[in-house]
Amino acid sequence: MQDRGNDALLLETRGLTKVFGELKACNEVDLKIAPGEIHALLGENGAGKSTLVKMLFGVLDPTEGGIYWKGEPVRIGSPGEARRHGIGMVFQHFSLFEALTASENIALVFDEKTPISQIAERARAVSVEYGLPLDPHAMVGDLSVGERQRIEIIRCLLQKPDLIILDEPTSVLTPQEANRMFDTLERLKAEGTSILYISHRLDEVKRLCDTATVLRHGKVVAHCDPRQETATTLANLMVGSDVEAVKRQASAATPGPPLIEISNLERPPATPFSIPLRGIDLTVRGGELLGIAGVAGNGQGEFFEAVSGEWRQERADTIRLNGRNCGHKNISDRRMVGAAFVPEERLGHGAAPALPLSDNLLLSRHTTDRRAMVGPLGFVRMGAVKEATQRIIREMDVRKSGEDPEAAALSGGNLQKFLIGRELDREPMVLVVDQPTWGVDAGAAARIRKALIDLARAGSAVLVISQDLDELFEISDAIAVMHDGRLSSPLPIAEASFEKIGLLMGGAEPGHQAHAHAEAHANTEGSHEPGAPI
Ligand SMILES: Nc1ncnc2c1ncn2[C@@H]1O[C@H](COP(=O)(O)OP(=O)(O)OP(=O)(O)O)[C@@H](O)[C@H]1O
Numbered sequence: 006m007q008d009r010g011n012d013a014l015l016l017e018t019r020g021l022t023k024v025f026g027e028l029k030a031c032n033e034v035d036l037k038i039a040p041g042e043i044h045a046l047l048g049e050n051g052a053g054k055s056t057l058v059k060m061l062f063g064v065l066d067p068t069e070g071g072i073y074w075k076g077e078p079v080r081i082g083s084p085g086e087a088r089r090h091g092i093g094m095v096f097q098h099f100s101l102f103e104a105l106t107a108s109e110n111i112a113l114v115f116d117e118k119t120p121i122s123q124i125a126e127r128a129r130a131v132s133v134e135y136g137l138p139l140d141p142h143a144m145v146g147d148l149s150v151g152e153r154q155r156i157e158i159i160r161c162l163l164q165k166p167d168l169i170i171l172d173e174p175t176s177v178l179t180p181q182e183a184n185r186m187f188d189t190l191e192r193l194k195a196e197g198t199s200i201l202y203i204s205h206r207l208d209e210v211k212r213l214c215d216t217a218t219v220l221r222h223g224k225v226v227a228h229c230d231p232r233q234e235t236a237t238t239l240a241n242l243m244v245g246s247d248v249e250a251v252k253r254q255a256s257a258a259t260p261g262p263p264l265i266e267i268s269n270l271e272r273p274p275a276t277p278f279s280i281p282l283r284g285i286d287l288t289v290r291g292g293e294l295l296g297i298a299g300v301a302g303n304g305q306g307e308f309f310e311a312v313s314g315e316w317r318q319e320r321a322d323t324i325r326l327n328g329r330n331c332g333h334k335n336i337s338d339r340r341m342v343g344a345a346f347v348p349e350e351r352l353g354h355g356a357a358p359a360l361p362l363s364d365n366l367l368l369s370r371h372t373t374d375r376r377a378m379v380g381p382l383g384f385v386r387m388g389a390v391k392e393a394t395q396r397i398i399r400e401m402d403v404r405k406s407g408e409d410p411e412a413a414a415l416s417g418g419n420l421q422k423f424l425i426g427r428e429l430d431r432e433p434m435v436l437v438v439d440q441p442t443w444g445v446d447a448g449a450a451a452r453i454r455k456a457l458i459d460l461a462r463a464g465s466a467v468l469v470i471s472q473d474l475d476e477l478f479e480i481s482d483a484i485a486v487m488h489d490g491r492l493s494s495p496l497p498i499a500e501a502s503f504e505k506i507g508l509l510m511g512g513a514e515p516g517h518q519a520h521a522h523a524e525a526h527a528n529t530e531g532s533h534e535p536g537a538p539i
Contacts, residue, residue, distance in 0.1 A: 010073025015040045015199050016061070016092075016168055021070035023056050025414075028406035030056040032223040033070065038168065043190060043200045045210045045231055048220035049243050049446040050418030051404040054203050057220070058170045061201075062094045063087040088114065093166035095157045095174060103146035110145055111160045124163075131162050135189045147276050150349060150440075151182065151301030151472070158186075162193075169193065170201045173417075173444045175209060182300070187213055205418075205446045207236035221245055240447045261291020264435050264466035266325040270318070272311055272490075280304040280490045282311060287485065287492060289468055291434070294461040295495055296481030297470045298506050304490040305470050306349065309439045312468070313346040314339040327434045337372045345433035347424055349440045349470075351417070355424045358413035362405075363387070363394040365412050366427055373431065393430065401426035402452065418445040425453050429460060436460060439470045454480050474503060488512050 010017040016038040023031040031053045038044045046054050059065040061072065063081035071078055074090055081087050087094070101110045108125035115124060125141035132139040137155045145153060154174065161169055171190075175183040190200055190213060204210055210217065211231045219227040219242045227242050234242075265287065272282035282304055289295045299305055310316040311324065318324060318332035325331060327343040336346065348354045356365045367390050371378055377389050394409060401422040405415055412420055421444065428436060441457065442450040458480055461467040470487075471477050477484050483495035486509035493509050 008071070008078055010071075010076045010078065011037070012076035014038060014073070015042075015075060016201075017073040018057075018061070019071050019073070021057065021060060021072065022068050023053075023060060023065060024068045025406050029223045030406075031060070031067075031220075034218075034220070034223075034225055036218050036225075037228075038199050038201060040167070040199055041194055041197045042216060043194055043202055043214045045214035045217035046201055046203045046220070047207075047210065047217055047239060047243055050422070050449050051416040052220040052243070053223040054220060055172065055416060056223075058094065058172065058201065058203065061087070062092060062170060088164055088166070091165075091167035092170065093161035093164055093168070094170040094172070095154065095161055096172055101145045101153055101156060104144070106142050106144055107139060107148075107156045108141035110156060111141075111163065114160060114164070127163055128159050131159050135159075135162060135192070136185045137189065144276065147279050149302035149306060150443075158189075166198065168199045168201060170203075172203045173205065174202070175204065175206060183209070205444070205450070207231075207239045207447070210239065211236065219243055243446065244448050260293055261464055261466075262328070263288045263325075264291050264327050265289040265312075265437075265468060267312070268323060270308075270311055270323050272307055272316065275307070275316070280307055282307055283490045285492045287495075289435075289466040291464045291466055292461060293482050294458060294467040294469065294480055296477035296484040297468065297487055297492070298474060298477055298484055298510060299470075299472070299487035300510050301472060303487050305439065305487050307490070308487065308492075309346075309348060309437065309470060312437050313344075313348070340369075340373045343434035345428035345431055345436045347428055347436075347438040347441065349443070351420050351424055356412040356420060359411055361409045361411055362398070362415075362423060363390050363409050365423075366390055366394050366397070369427060370431070397423060397426035397430050400430070401456075402449070417443075418449050421445050422449055422453065425456065429456055432463075432465075433460075434465050435468075436465060437468045437470075440473075441469060441471065442473065442476060450476070474506060477506075478503075486510055 014037050018034055018036045020033040020035065021031055022029060022033055034057055046057065048054050056065060060067045061081065063083045063086050072081060073079065079090065081090065108121055108128055111128050112119070112121050112124045128139060128141045137159055139155050139159055145156065175186060193200065202210070202214055211234070214231050217229050217231045218225055219229065221243060231239060267285055267287040270282055270285040274281045280303060285308065297305065311318065314331065314334055314336040317335065321330035321332040323332040326339055329342045331339050331342065357368065367378060367385060378386055380386050391409065403419050403423045403426070405419060415423065421442070425438065425441060438457070441453050445453060454476065457467055457469060469477065469480065478498070481498055483497045484501050484506055485495040486493045486506060488510060489512065496505065
């Protein structure tokens with residue numbers, strides 16, 4: 006008799022295993038998803054979540070075990086086949102072409118006969134229906150990560166899948182955008198669609214998901230109902246031990262010298278879709294950690310490019326780092342004065358995917374650490390580079406397969422730990438980080454946040470751009486808000502609240518906060534006071 010799965014289930018895996026070299030990234034995983042169920046897939050960085058869903062979506066071939074779809078055994082050989090079965094996926098690292106528009110990217114997964122104008126129209130209709138704002142004609146290269154994610158979601162919804170796999174969907178969204186997405190997911194569920202939901206945010210898993218499967222080191226360690234658990238018990242299941250909360254030490258009584266000085270930073274829009282920067286003034290002193298909050302696409306990317314030197318300024322004194330005029334300097338020269346930068350997109354921008362970690366280290370540090378890493382005749386001191394790579398891996402607890410793997414072989418969170426560690430290892434006087442813990446599990450996020458606070462307390466100026474308000478409240482000494490290319494004055498953390506910051510994110514002028522309580526609720530809908538770290 007032919008082997009059959011359980012007919013009542015939409016998807017079932019039995020003993021699903023994937024081996025990379027010596028590593029069992031997924032080890033005999035059993036998973037059951039019923040129709041109309043939101044099922045959470047939990048696990049710390051490197052637990053095997055992405056590997057599992059890549060097998061379900063036909064990106065990776067299982068080494069062993071079976072996948073059953075609507076009771077029948079299936080072999081899913083490619084993403085196209087997965088889509089034909091009715092499985093859609095939104096990836097953590099987006100698979101969009103930057104030089105194409107939103108609708109052209111969407112068209113890539115449809116047959117060639119459908120005209121692009123029709124696809125743009127359908128995309129617009131789905132975007133309105135599911136509350137996911139999208140301009141189908143915008144060029145992807147000009148969009149923020151949050152906006153790109155919406156394209157991926159709409160592309161997925163257009164195919165009317167029975168199962169949608171979402172990998173870290175809210176990590177780049179504001180609380181308001183995330184709430185809107187939860188409404189979309191609830192609605193899909195009511196329509197009978199199942200969702201496999203990967204997230205490190207346990208409060209949202211508890212709020213949204215009906216069931217959960219927890220992976221640790223590639224193995225299933227629990228199937229549970231997340232509503233019956235607390236965020237702490239879930240985190241402990243994932244990690245296998247107690248997760249420590251980050252403690253923010255008080256800032257120094259006398260702040261250090263100004264190490265980041267930005268005066269009247271203006272930038273015309275580089276393309277018709279990018280946000281102009283308007284008269285930004287900011288000072289961050291040694292010993293201080295300043296957070297920049299804001300809805301995706303309000304100029305944070307353009308601001309990061311200006312500060313890091315990817316985009317240079319006309320006046321040299323528009324940006325001063327560590328006491329030097331840097332407006333004319335490029336990114337390497339800014340690094341030479343003691344600054345370090347970690348961009349939002351870790352693969353491609355932050356790291357060259359196909360190169361091993363040691364080469365990635367060398368690429369970013371061969372100028373600043375020339376003496377340590379390059380010999381007198383220009384030969385690379387590979388021993389020193391490899392030693393520094395291993396030191397960073399140890400310090401940041403980067404989990405990986407193999408001694409010096411390619412950047413692309415690391416799980417998202419582990420690559421992020423490596424990139425932050427690569428910059429911290431230089432003990433920079435100035436550090437600017439965009440979305441430091443995107444896609445990073447609770448334990449690793451705590452480690453990264455602690456490292457950022459420690460760097461500030463050691464006397465450096467740290468600037469953190471983040472859409473995670475809980476994170477900013479946890480680590481910042483003061484928070485400024487970026488809206489429509491303008492930056493508000495920083496609010497000291499003792500005076501900041503979710504309500505005030507939410508209002509500024511929505512574009513309110515400072516000073517409106519005190520008497521705009523009702524409006525604040527509309528703007529910070531469903532948000533709450535800073536949650537306890539998990
Ligand atoms: N192509 C590959 N070659 C070698 N090893 C890999 C490859 N892809 C993943 N791995 C390894 O498999 C393990 C599981 O990685 P995976 O990406 O599935 O984790 P994850 O749970 O999704 O983590 P994260 O939350 O950080 O995204 C990791 O140790 C990773 O380094």
